[in-house]
Amino acid sequence: MIRRVFRALLVIIIIGVLCKACLVKDVQNPETHIKSSKNNLLATDYPTPTTVNINGIDYLQSQAPIGKFGGEIIFSTIGEGPKTFNPFNSKDNTSSTLSAIMYDGLLSTHPITGQPSPKLAKSYTISPDGKTYTFKLRKGIKWSDGKPITADDVVFTWRDIIFAGFGDTSLRDSIYIDGKLPTVRKIDNYTVEFKTAKPYAPFIRVLGASIAPKHIFMPAIKKGPKYFDSFLSTTTKPEDFVVSGAFKLKEYVPAQRVVYERNPNYYEINTNNESLPYLDKLIYLIVGDLNNEVLKFEAKEIDVITLQGSKVARYKSLEPHSDFDLYNLGPNTGTMYLSVNLNDRKNDKGKYYVDPIKQKWFQDLNFRTAIDYTIDRRNMVFNIANGIGAPLHTPESLNSIYLNKELKAFEKDTQKAKEYLYKSGFYTDKKGHLYDKDNNRVEFDLFTNAGNTEREAIGVMVKQDLEELGMKVNFKPIEFNSLVNKLVSTFDWDMVIMGLTGSPLEPNGGKNVWMSNGRLHMFNMRTPQEGKLNILSWEKELDEMFEKGALATKFEDRKKYYDRYQEIIYEQRPMIYIYSPVIIVAIRDKFKNIYPSSLGGITHNIEEIYIGE
Amino acid sequence: METFKYILKRIVQTIPLLIMVSIISFFIIRLSPVDPLAELKLNPSISPETVEREKQRLGLDKPIIVQYGKWAISFVQGDLGVTSTGEKVSQKLKERIPNTLLLTSLVILLTWLVGVPLGIIAATKWKTNFDRILTVLTSIGMAIPSFFFAVLLLMFAVKTGWFPIGGLTSPNFAEMNFLGKFIDLAHHLILPVIVLFTISLAGLQRQMRANMLDVLDSDYVKFARAKGLPENLVIYKHALRNAVNPMITLLGFEFAGLLSGAALTEYVFQYPGLGRLILEAVLKSDINLVMASLMMGAVMLVVGNLIADILLIITDPRIRVKS
Numbered sequence: 001m002i003r004r005v006f007r008a009l010l011v012i013i014i015i016g017v018l019c020k021a022c023l024v025k026d027v028q029n030p031e032t033h034i035k036s037s038k039n040n041l042l043a044t045d046y047p048t049p050t051t052v053n054i055n056g057i058d059y060l061q062s063q064a065p066i067g068k069f070g071g072e073i074i075f076s077t078i079g080e081g082p083k084t085f086n087p088f089n090s091k092d093n094t095s096s097t098l099s100a101i102m103y104d105g106l107l108s109t110h111p112i113t114g115q116p117s118p119k120l121a122k123s124y125t126i127s128p129d130g131k132t133y134t135f136k137l138r139k140g141i142k143w144s145d146g147k148p149i150t151a152d153d154v155v156f157t158w159r160d161i162i163f164a165g166f167g168d169t170s171l172r173d174s175i176y177i178d179g180k181l182p183t184v185r186k187i188d189n190y191t192v193e194f195k196t197a198k199p200y201a202p203f204i205r206v207l208g209a210s211i212a213p214k215h216i217f218m219p220a221i222k223k224g225p226k227y228f229d230s231f232l233s234t235t236t237k238p239e240d241f242v243v244s245g246a247f248k249l250k251e252y253v254p255a256q257r258v259v260y261e262r263n264p265n266y267y268e269i270n271t272n273n274e275s276l277p278y279l280d281k282l283i284y285l286i287v288g289d290l291n292n293e294v295l296k297f298e299a300k301e302i303d304v305i306t307l308q309g310s311k312v313a314r315y316k317s318l319e320p321h322s323d324f325d326l327y328n329l330g331p332n333t334g335t336m337y338l339s340v341n342l343n344d345r346k347n348d349k350g351k352y353y354v355d356p357i358k359q360k361w362f363q364d365l366n367f368r369t370a371i372d373y374t375i376d377r378r379n380m381v382f383n384i385a386n387g388i389g390a391p392l393h394t395p396e397s398l399n400s401i402y403l404n405k406e407l408k409a410f411e412k413d414t415q416k417a418k419e420y421l422y423k424s425g426f427y428t429d430k431k432g433h434l435y436d437k438d439n440n441r442v443e444f445d446l447f448t449n450a451g452n453t454e455r456e457a458i459g460v461m462v463k464q465d466l467e468e469l470g471m472k473v474n475f476k477p478i479e480f481n482s483l484v485n486k487l488v489s490t491f492d493w494d495m496v497i498m499g500l501t502g503s504p505l506e507p508n509g510g511k512n513v514w515m516s517n518g519r520l521h522m523f524n525m526r527t528p529q530e531g532k533l534n535i536l537s538w539e540k541e542l543d544e545m546f547e548k549g550a551l552a553t554k555f556e557d558r559k560k561y562y563d564r565y566q567e568i569i570y571e572q573r574p575m576i577y578i579y580s581p582v583i584i585v586a587i588r589d590k591f592k593n594i595y596p597s598s599l600g601g602i603t604h605n606i607e608e609i610y611i612g613e
Numbered sequence: 614m615e616t617f618k619y620i621l622k623r624i625v626q627t628i629p630l631l632i633m634v635s636i637i638s639f640f641i642i643r644l645s646p647v648d649p650l651a652e653l654k655l656n657p658s659i660s661p662e663t664v665e666r667e668k669q670r671l672g673l674d675k676p677i678i679v680q681y682g683k684w685a686i687s688f689v690q691g692d693l694g695v696t697s698t699g700e701k702v703s704q705k706l707k708e709r710i711p712n713t714l715l716l717t718s719l720v721i722l723l724t725w726l727v728g729v730p731l732g733i734i735a736a737t738k739w740k741t742n743f744d745r746i747l748t749v750l751t752s753i754g755m756a757i758p759s760f761f762f763a764v765l766l767l768m769f770a771v772k773t774g775w776f777p778i779g780g781l782t783s784p785n786f787a788e789m790n791f792l793g794k795f796i797d798l799a800h801h802l803i804l805p806v807i808v809l810f811t812i813s814l815a816g817l818q819r820q821m822r823a824n825m826l827d828v829l830d831s832d833y834v835k836f837a838r839a840k841g842l843p844e845n846l847v848i849y850k851h852a853l854r855n856a857v858n859p860m861i862t863l864l865g866f867e868f869a870g871l872l873s874g875a876a877l878t879e880y881v882f883q884y885p886g887l888g889r890l891i892l893e894a895v896l897k898s899d900i901n902l903v904m905a906s907l908m909m910g911a912v913m914l915v916v917g918n919l920i921a922d923i924l925l926i927i928t929d930p931r932i933r934v935k936s
Contacts, residue, residue, distance in 0.1 A: 074784065080893045083698040091698065173660040229699050251787055254708040255885030256780055259787075283784050288883050292779060299771045299778045481648040484655055500655075519661055 046112050046595040046605075049268065051122050057140030058122050060268040062276060064593045067610025069274075072281035073591065075603075076293050076302045081255060081286035085241065086232035087210035088167035098258055098284065101606075102243035103210030106135055106154065111600025114401040114505050115555075116204050120149060120211055120244060120267075130199030130553035133207070137190040141267035143213050145242045151186040156214040158184040158194075160221055166228045175206055201553050202508040213242045246277045246607040258284040268607050278610035303591065304602065307584045309388035315586055324586045330598040331390045331398035331580035336455070336499045338375070338446075338462060338576045340368055342524040343491050344534055353491040357440050362494070366424040368573040373410070373417035374465045381579050384457045388584060392577040394566045395514075399598040400504040402559055404566040414468055421469065434470030443472035444494035447486065450477035455497050458578060462497065487522050496522070497578075504599055507562045511546045514565065523574040538572050616926055620919070627915045634911045635688075635904065639681050642900055649673070649697055649898045671697060684904060694901035696894070702905045705890060710872065712781060713879070713886035716802065717871045720809040728814045729860070732821020736829060737848060747818070754815030763808045763881035770804060777801050779883035805882045809875055820863060824856040831855075858929055865921025869914035873906075 047063035082095045087103045090096040107124070110117040118124070121135040141149050162172055163181050175182060182196040182203065196203055220231040232241065238249045246268070247260035260282040268276045285302055287293045297305040300323075307315055312326075319326055340362045343353045354362065361367045377391035393410070396403045425437030434442040446463060448455040456477050463473040478486075486493045500520075503509045512518040516532050516539045526533060535543075542565055549561035569575065585602045587594060592612040596602045603609065648654075649671060653664050668674050672683065687694055693702035735744045770776035777783065781801050782794075789797060828834060829852055837847045867874075876888030883889070887906065894902035926932055 072784075080889065083696075083700060089699075169666070170660070170663050173663055230701075233700065235704060253782065253786075253885070254705075255883075255889060256782060257784055259784065285780070285784070287779075288880060288889055292883050295767060295771050295778045299774060301778055481651045484648070484651045488654055520655070 046597065048110065048117070051118065051138070052269075053139075054269075054273060055140075058138035058267075059141075059273075060118075060138075062268055062270050062605075062608050064270075064595075064605070064608045066270050066272055067278045067592055067608070067612070069278050069610070070280055071278075071611040072283055073279055073304070073603075073606075073609065074283045074285060074302045075304055076285045076287050076296065077258075078287055078289065078293060080288075082234060082252070082258065084233050085236065085249060085252075086167065086228075088161055088212070089229060089231075089233075091168050091170075100210055100245075101247050101260060101282070102241060102245045102249060103212065104244045105208040105210050106137075107204070107208045109205075109208065109505060109599060111595070111597040111604045114599050116208070119208075120154075126204070126553060130201070130551075131196050133194040133196075133204070134187075135192045135194075135207075137192065138267060139190055141244075142265040143242050143244055144248050144263045144265050145213075146265065147213065147215060147242075149211070149213075149244060150189050151192045152189075153211055153214045154192045155184050155186045156218065157210075157212045161212060161217065162209065164221075166221060166225055171206065171209060175200075175203060177203075199551050199553050201550055201558055202506050205503075205506045211244065213244070216240075216242045247282045250281070255286055257286060266607065270608075277607035279606075282606065297586065300588075303588045305586050307586060309386035309581065312386065312388050312584050315584075323588055323590070325589045325594075327585050327587070327594075327596040327602060329583040329585060329596055329601065331392075332583045333397045333399065333504050333580075334499055334501050335392060335395065335397055335580055336458060336497070336578045337395075338371070338578060339496050339498065339523050340371075340574060340576075341491070341493055341495065341522075342536075342574055345526070345530060347491075354494070357436075357438070358444055358494060361436060361442060361444075364424050365572065366420040367426075368576070370417040370420040370469060371466065372573050372576050373413045373420070374469055375462060375576065375578065376412040376465055377579055378411065380458060380461050384454060384461070385579065385581055388582045389579045390582060392580050393570060394577060395502075395510070395569045395575065396507060396562070396566055397502055397504055398580055400502070400507070401599075402507050402562045404563040404570075406563070407566060407570045412465070417469060428470045432470045433472070441472065442470070443474070445474045445476055446495045446497065447483055447493050448475075448477050448497040449480040449483045451480065455499070459497050488520070488525065491525055498522075507565070508546070508550050511550070514542050514569075515546050516540070516543050538568050542568055616923070619926075620923065623919055623922070627919075630915065631908070631911055635685065635908060636681065638907045639684065639900070639904060640677065642895075642898060642903055643677050643680065645898065680900075684901070688904075688908070693905045696902050697897060697899045702901050705902065706887070706905060706909070709885065709887045709890050712884065713872055713875065713888070716805060716809070716879070716884065716886060717875050719802065720806055720813065720875070721867050721871070723806070723810050724813045724817050727810075728817035729821050731814075732818045733825055733848070733853065733856075735818065735822045736825030739826060739829075744822075751815040751818050754811045755819075757812070759808055759812050760877050760881060762811065763805070763878050766804045766808060767881065776804050779881075781885050805875070805878050805884055808878050808882075817863070821856070821860060824859050825852065828852045828856040854928075858925065861924045861928065862921050864924070865917040865919075866914075868917030868920060869910070872913055873910050 049060050049062045052059050052061045077094050077098070079092075079094055082090075082098045083092060084090055084095050085099045085102070087096065087099040090099050104119045106119060106121040107116040108119045109115070116124075120137060120141075122138045124133060124135045126133055135154070137149070137151060137154065143149055161167065163184075165172060172181070177197050177200045180197040182194050182200075184192065184194050187193055194203070194207070217231075220228050234252055234254070238251060241249045243249075243263055244267075246263055246266045248263045249258070250261040251257075251259040262277050262280055264275070266275060266277065270276055285296065287296060290308065293302070293305060294311065296302045307326075315324075315326060341354050342362055344359050344363065346352050352359070381387060381389040381391055390398055391409055392398065394404060394407050421434070426434055426442070427437075428434050436442060446459060448459045450456070459475045459477065463475045466473050483496070487496065487498075500510075500513065512520045513522070515521065516524070516535050517526060517528075524536070524539065545561045545565040545568070549558050549565070552558045552561065583598075583601075585596065587602055590611050590613075591609050593605065593608045593610060594602060595605060597604065650664060650667055650673070653667060672680050675683075684694065693706070695701055696705060731747065735747050738744050766776075767778060770778055777800060779801075781798065783789075783797050783801075786794060786797055829848075834847060834852050837851050838844075842851075872887055873891075875884075875886065876891065878884070879886040879888030880892060891903065891906045893899075894906070
């Protein structure tokens with residue numbers, strides 16, 4: 001008997017010890033302590049490179065502290081690696097990132113202000129009517145094989161590759177203005193002029209596209225589009241690449257890594273007039289999934305990692321006695337939202353896409369406002385994003401240079417939400433069930449794509465919040481393809497939780513979502529035959545804002561239009577925004593000249609980064 | 614001559630089999646709800662024209678029968694087609710097959726060199742402590758899921774820093790000399806080989822032991838012993854020859870697993886083999902790549918069985934007599 005009691009005690013003690021071992025010790029809220037690039041580093045610190053002329057060559061001169069040459073930095077890319085190294089053929093993110101390293105464009109984006117900044121171009125001017133763009137190129141800079149980079153290369157790239165429709169045509173498709181492409185012409189060896197049919201502000205962003213060496217690409221273009229599709233693919237020998245970027249391909253090992261070496265002819269120098277980059281090698285390891293990436297970072301096989309929300313607390317506690325620093329780059333460009341189907345039309349069989357009873361609710365602004373006030377964004381950020389996120393109320397992401405800061409955030413307020421519902425004649429019965437004024441129980445479906453755990457978690461919490469109002473929500477995560485089909489072709493859905501990635505620099509990219517005949521105007525999608533049927537007054541205004549926004553050329557004018565568009569969405573609530581995840585990056589502290597920015601990330605100045613003591 | 618005829622017959626028999634396999638796989642992939650264009654359709658910056666063009670390029674605008682016909686014709690002509698991103702399927706496979714073969718053949722070689730002798734010894738020392746310990750160990754080996762074991766070893770590698778975290782070569786592999794390269798490869802191969810070795814060794818050793826025990830219990834072995842033959846001769850001449858027959862059939866299956874058997878372990882260890890390639894292809898419904906890998910698997914299985922049958926004819930006179 002005693003022995004048995006003793007054994008039982010022993011088991012309990014062991015279990016207790018195990019439980020204790022599993023307890024996570026309290027970690028301070030990581031958000032407050034991580035070096036925030038937003039406040040101290042970002043706005044003031046980054047010394048923008050300037051253009052200097054030395055012996056007739058227009059170098060770009062880095063203004064950052066002088067570093068040491070040599071060494072390597074190892075990044076990772078998730079997935080199966082690049083499909084091509086031809087920047088004009090790349091269709092996926094990995095391929096475009098890895099090929100863009102080698103080919104600079106005329107312009108890039110200033111990592112802090114978000115304005116276009118010169119790269120291969122020395123300077124540019126836009127004519128007062130907003131239709132002519134004149135670029136001055138750098139004199140005397142060279143491709144990696146020693147041939148000069150001139151206006152011919154620029155004209156060739158734009159006229160003979162992009163406008164001619166070689167490779168991936170999505171870039172070309174995005175710059176048709178009233179069905180016409182811009183024109184490009186050479187004025188002299190170092191001057192190029194672009195002309196658009198109408199003023200079209202988003203065009204300047206497109207000019208960041210890579211420039212190709214004419215003497216290498218010309219023969220491929222002559223062999224036709226089919227040959228071009230396999231030109232400079234992953235099987236091309238690294239010696240055959242002629243590049244303008246800071247790094248040049250050295251080795252590609254399928255499913256393992258991509259190795260770049262420094263381009264000795266690169267046109268950026270430091271303040272000692274030594275040519276950059278500092279690093280000898282740039283390596284991308286190809287890893288299959290996030291977990292493996294984390295293991296590789298912990299085993300010091302890679303130097304930089306973007307952390308998932310759930311891992312930040314642990315890394316924060318590791319940071320003081322480790323060899324890496326964490327940086328908070330602020331909210332990213334992803335936006336998570338709840339959309340309501342406002343469709344009031346019938347399909348070709350004469351049936352309503354949305355049940356007419358539900359239509360009445362969804363089209364009622366009070367109903368949508370009530371939902372907006374019931375959703376507990378703070379709670380979701382805390383529970384789903386592990387506190388590594390920011391509540392969102394606007395369609396533009398929080399790091400967008402066009403964000404309308406006048407639109408105030410608000411907290412969950414169930415009482416206020418109920419008042420809005422009562423105003424429209426909704427009432428609750430004794431059991432707390434919500435009915436509309438025609439005595440219909442308020443019940444609808446909420447979809448999201450199954451398999452995305454983040455969206456599924458949001459769905460569950462939205463359902464809980466809405467049930468506080470007495471609504472009955474049938475939350476249905478369905479397969480991604482079926483969901484897309486519902487959204488873009490059958491329109492038979494009530495509410496959906498989705499996410500879109502926008503550009504923090506150019507709201508015009510969202511025109512497909514916001515304009516009433518857009519391809520992704522999900523909340524009130526029209527078929528091409530319907531055109532602009534049953535357009536709502538605020539939809540009309542949205543159309544107008546996007547048209548004007550694209551035509552205006554001054555930032556201040558455009559900002560006005562895009563502010564108004566955000567205001568309309570904020571007031572009309574066809575899509576109710578929930579939160580944006582915050583990006584936290586860890587990088588080994590041996591790397592110096594790190595100037596993290598929300599827009600440029602952590603390695604936007606890769607040529608200036610060096611390995612310190 | 615008889616054998617040759619038999620082989621020819623077998624090869625002819627596989628043709629309808631392969632056609633069936635290809636039809637079933639093709640239709641299953643195409644009828645699955647995975648839409649290769651879903652991502653494009655939901656990207657606000659892609660125009661409808663681009664989506665339409667992609668659809669035509671991938672042949673998705675044609676009925677499924679036509680798609681299959683097109684695929685089959687080019688397959689018969691030896692053209693495996695291109696992946697959804699426009700790369701040659703044959704090229705992609707060529708990049709990966711040597712890596713997978715290196716891993717799997719190493720493992721098969723090791724397991725057979727160790728597993729068969731261990732099986733024989735365990736059978737001859739039946740019910741001794743040696744046999745019991747071996748049985749426990751192999752039970753553990755069979756019970757551990759390869760996926761779990763691989764993850765455990767990876768954690769071990771992270772904590773100790775003794776082994777690289779997956780992959781096959783180090784970033785500076787190209788600059789190493791021959792010896793350095795060899796050591797680097799071995800260093801990367803140790804963990805995945807341990808996982809696969811442990812798991813297949815257990816099965817093989819038990820199979821061999823069971824076969825051997827069966828044979829040792831048979832009348833002719835008893836007779837040989839009664840005849841006064843030395844024990845060595847009884848076991849290695851009389852018993853082993855008969856016990857090894859079922860193993861040859863097993864070898865045929867091992868051959869089939871040469872290209873596909875290590876997929877899960879390859880995935881965990883980020884090994885640059887076929888496993889990762891095909892997994893991604895399936896997820897993206899990259900039809901040509903998936904079909905090529907499925908057909909390859911089917912052919913390997915058929916060829917493996919054929920080889921096993923031929924070997925059996927050679928080793929076992931009883932089959933020769935029957936056929």
